[in-house]
Amino acid sequence: MEPLPPRKGLSGSGVDRRRDMTARRQAEQLGGGDPQRALAYIEANFESHLADLQGYLKVDNLVTHRERCDEMARRLKEEIERLGGRASVLDYGDMPFVYGRLESGAPRTLVIYRNYDIVPPEGADWSAPPFSGRVRRLEGLGDCVIARGACDPKGPLVGTLRAIEALVRAEGGSPVNLIFLLEGDEQLGSPTLAKVIHDRRKELETAQGALYPKFIQGQGGDPVLPLGVKGMLLLELICSGGAWGGPTRTSIHSGNAAWVASPAWRMVRALATLLDENERVLVNGFYDDVVEIIRPEKEDGGSPEPHVGVIEDQYEYLRSRHVLRFKHDLPPAAICKRYLGQPTFNLANLLIHRSRPWSQFLLPCEVRAQVDIRLVPDQDPEAVVAAIRHHLNDHGFQDIEVITRLAYRPWSIEEDHPLVETARRAYRRSGKEPEVHPSSGTSQPFSLFDEIGLPLVVAGLGRGGRSFHTSEYASIAGIQEFEKWVVRFVHEFAGPGR
Amino acid sequence: MEPLPPRKGLSGSGVDRRRDMTARRQAEQLGGGDPQRALAYIEANFESHLADLQGYLKVDNLVTHRERCDEMARRLKEEIERLGGRASVLDYGDMPFVYGRLESGAPRTLVIYRNYDIVPPEGADWSAPPFSGRVRRLEGLGDCVIARGACDPKGPLVGTLRAIEALVRAEGGSPVNLIFLLEGDEQLGSPTLAKVIHDRRKELETAQGALYPKFIQGQGGDPVLPLGVKGMLLLELICSGGAWGGPTRTSIHSGNAAWVASPAWRMVRALATLLDENERVLVNGFYDDVVEIIRPEKEDGGSPEPHVGVIEDQYEYLRSRHVLRFKHDLPPAAICKRYLGQPTFNLANLLIHRSRPWSQFLLPCEVRAQVDIRLVPDQDPEAVVAAIRHHLNDHGFQDIEVITRLAYRPWSIEEDHPLVETARRAYRRSGKEPEVHPSSGTSQPFSLFDEIGLPLVVAGLGRGGRSFHTSEYASIAGIQEFEKWVVRFVHEFAGPGR
Structure with a gap:
């Protein structure tokens, strides 16, 4: 060299x-x-x-x-x-x-x-x-x-x-x-x-x-x-009361749930459309640009690759201390491969009542969900946001705002x-x-x-x-x-x- | 007298x-x-x-x-x-x-x-x-x-x-x-x-x-x-990491969402099974004991009953200030009747990260939902809790705890x-x-x-x-x-x- x-x-x-x-x-x-x-x-x-x-x-x-x-x-x-x-x-x-x-x-x-x-x-x-x-x-x-x-x-x-x-x-x-x-x-x-x-x-x-x-x-x-390394897309989804229903200015007494719809339930319904029970993302096109970054000859569960090095530390630690079951019933190498090569779609926060000392018995006027998405090659942050927007529209949630708080590519x-x-x-x-x-x-x-x-x-x-x-x-x-x-x-x- | x-x-x-x-x-x-x-x-x-x-x-x-x-x-x-x-x-x-x-x-x-x-x-x-x-x-x-x-x-x-x-x-x-x-x-x-x-x-x-x-x-x-008056059932639903998956002790870095499942998504899926898009409660038997408390002759939308008195104040206030659309497209009297006679099922809180100063990029180990349910005659708090328990079990959420924080009858x-x-x-x-x-x-x-x-x-x-x-x-x-x-x-x- x-x-x-x-x-x-x-x-x-x-x-x-x-x-x-x-x-x-x-x-x-x-x-x-x-x-x-x-x-x-x-x-x-x-x-x-x-x-x-x-x-x-x-x-x-x-x-x-x-x-x-x-x-x-x-x-x-x-x-x-x-x-x-x-x-x-x-x-x-x-x-x-x-x-x-x-x-x-x-x-x-x-x-x-x-x-x-x-x-x-x-x-x-x-x-x-x-x-x-x-x-x-x-x-x-x-x-x-x-x-x-x-x-x-x-x-x-x-x-x-x-x-x-x-x-x-x-x-x-x-x-x-x-x-x-x-x-x-x-x-x-x-x-x-x-x-x-x-x-x-x-x-x-x-x-x-x-x-x-x-x-x-x-x-x-x-x-x-x-x-x-993976890229990052930090999104905030906001569901507010509006033309569809719900309180529009302030949270109201939850007794009103008998006649006023709730942004909290609406947000829950919208979020539930995004991932299936195996946490596979249901947004159309989300996986389209995901590129295989691990060579096929290293893929099979029998091989120690890529179940090695720092990944193994993390794997061992999770297995021994925190996690009783991984998301997928696969051999360690295949699970590690997913860790390295698959995008994530995490729900980090759902803020029904922001900065309130007291929130029992209230019907909220606005609900915010914080989602962090880790992108893999060749996923493009803007394309993913557009796909999520389309997904929400297709499911009748045109009113739910999607705000990009942070975005960088893999x-x-x-x-x-x-x-x-x-x-x-x-x-x-x-x-x-x-x-x-x-x-x-x-x-x-x-x-x-x-x-x-x-x-x-x-x-x-x-x-x-x-x-x-x-x-x-x-x-x-x-x-x-x-x-x-x-x-x-x-x-x-x-x-x-x- | x-x-x-x-x-x-x-x-x-x-x-x-x-x-x-x-x-x-x-x-x-x-x-x-x-x-x-x-x-x-x-x-x-x-x-x-x-x-x-x-x-x-x-x-x-x-x-x-x-x-x-x-x-x-x-x-x-x-x-x-x-x-x-x-x-x-x-x-x-x-x-x-x-x-x-x-x-x-x-x-x-x-x-x-x-x-x-x-x-x-x-x-x-x-x-x-x-x-x-x-x-x-x-x-x-x-x-x-x-x-x-x-x-x-x-x-x-x-x-x-x-x-x-x-x-x-x-x-x-x-x-x-x-x-x-x-x-x-x-x-x-x-x-x-x-x-x-x-x-x-x-x-x-x-x-x-x-x-x-x-x-x-x-x-x-x-x-x-x-x-x-209506009764009250204040429930806390808790979804924790466990045998089904998810972190079990502490929240972990959300990069692990690639191989570790999330109690937040699991809770969202469970909550989404409880109410339909019209917020009709889908829990089997939830409405079985609901008794008609308003006499039929006062029911039709043409009559001023029960669109009167304090109910009218509340109705007017919501309509003029906070709510652009009521939950049901019905005449005022029928909406007011629902306010008086129908149970509510409100999602007041969803605590993904309790008392944390910082919670971005974390995969939670526990998620809590606070639900307040207002009961009408002849709903029994214990029967409703049992029905919710059955519902969660039937939908594969046996692990989600249901804790009664408060219960009193109508x-x-x-x-x-x-x-x-x-x-x-x-x-x-x-x-x-x-x-x-x-x-x-x-x-x-x-x-x-x-x-x-x-x-x-x-x-x-x-x-x-x-x-x-x-x-x-x-x-x-x-x-x-x-x-x-x-x-x-x-x-x-x-x-x-x-």
Whole structure:
């Protein structure tokens, strides 16, 4: 594999260009082909790295908690500045976004995209308090940090910063320029990211690739290299009283149900037309564009594929703790295949009485359903919304509004893309061979990077799990492996041998 | 009509009996046949009565606001004590209950049953702030007090207290003994009342009747005498993850909707089987025991019956302000008949994520539906619950729990019952002829009084409306008429001519 060519130079003023040239000279003095000093630095300083992560894990910056997210954003901004970069906290009305740049005058630029927000710690049976960052020994994993965010996102986020710190402190600087895109509302569907990418498009287009760092080793010990994520369609369906019946202005006493129809029952009837008893979506055309992303030879239940890696962790966890029966009576491999390749259609909320302290004995004037749909290739968000609109009309629910709250396409990258090869080389230098997966099964707004022609890779080492569950964890040994992997990846990205 | 006989003597200790005899002698000295002094007292003091009501209306003691309900309960306790009675605030865990007794040694005892709790002021377009008690002139009604609770319950509640005050101050005492049952959670379905009646049963059984005071004059000016109310069945349906599928402990990331089924969709499917598109209940046997409570000769749409009185107010209000179309395309009289005579089946809440600050992108482990069913004669709450259970089982939803949160039967009283006659005489002495209605269309736990053999009458004068809507009102002239009516009713209840 050839070294990756630089994609675009920084187009800018004379001042910019002079700064570039100075920085480039510095980078040439650095060398940078040999990551040994940075790797040794990580080993020597790992105890303080771990303590630092634990400090981050103690902040309960839930995605809805503005004040705590402000605190975390400030902290991340200062981190980037301490590394020698520039950073700012952007306020687009949602949670604060941290945008930063660490310029080393290198010919190539890497975007680090990750989030810092966390979801609330669901459940009471945590093996350690969710914001304590305590260490517990887990079978097959050794010592692990237990905390909400340990695996997603703080472990890989802070680990990446520590890896860059090692490059800066031990090697005198990063062999690539870095742009940081750190969002505070990924757990709400990344509503800010599109605006930031739009506003910083010119600078982002100077980068040659983006890394979404992740703890991604499965139970077998091998890392997974996912080549895609699902898209997202967050819809709000609104049924209000109107010409068809129902109260139109305020909720009314439910005694009136004898002569006034209810938007709640109407919404229930409409929703019930959308999915059958096996949760197969009944919207005409919904599955038309769904493309088979798993090769047929890996399909049959007898083969271990794709029942492997991170998918297996998730599968095992659900099976052992939360779920007594999967949706379909199929062999594990076939169920996992559905997880990776099938769209979802989830009813996350049905708000009959919004923000009311009291709602018994009321006939509502308006009912809202929140539906999140995860799209797979080649489903198009707009086509799916149109199909749902047609479905509701066909079933006599012309009055039910469908509002798109969020929409992004599924994303994928070719297996032989140079950036994927870069990640693969970093894995090999870590003694690992990644297992390529057609999708990660979850949704991420990576298609926004596609829109500006920026290739992205989801990669890393390290083991963690239970991201949305109790006792989220990250293996401590894995964190160190992860940091070293990031150092190797950055070097490979700069170009081997440089 | 003969004077009503005393139903039961106070059975008690020698001390009780001696106290009774002393009190009875006092009552005989009072006389009490002529209410003129009390009526004159009301006229002379009405300005302060109105100011007093406005003071009550300024307290925003929402049914969910414990502190304010405590304040209101204390105030009512002190009112009863100021009238010369004994009272206590009972704490059964829900909102405080005020139980009081004003003993005048009379041979007969009347129970005053009413609530003091109010619902939140829905809507922003009030013609005066909902807790200001301001006066506005309304067409056909003259000056009216505008406030949440003006009509339901504070107008009639405070008016009753002022009428009793007039009897005490102007006539030296009430011609009947009075027991006060004032509840603080009627708007939640009166969860405390059954316990209070059970605990005070012995004393309550010494009473000969109960009055539920109400502003009950219709637009035509005639009062309505309803002979029944609907019963209540408040159910919670719970669908949890389990052997059928779904997450079992905590909500999980909605990406798992690809391989894990959802209790939310399951609940939607189950609910959709309960009612058809015309909201006709599909539960086998649900309508079997529904009895025709309106005489056939009053049924046809051409007759003004039962499109009259308070029902007309409600009908007009809904038509003019909130509802563009009634549930059934029928003449007004037939629609009103349904309001009075048909059961309701309302979906008041569907709780997919309880008390969560954040719930997007989650697949729930448990979903709860709150359904309130208003029962008509001769529907039996237990039989209806059993029918719903069978229905869910028959449709494959054996796992969905059905919990009865509240249940009381429909209630009715015979048109020629002596207590109804007493109310009728009080109306006639006020120059009004009441219009007898088979039901009030709403639900009240009056059947609990039936269970201890205590007859009850829903009656009063006065005009008010919009109880659950914006700009709830009570006519000021009507409040005075109401107070005078209560004085007349109490005298009639004591026995005419006494």
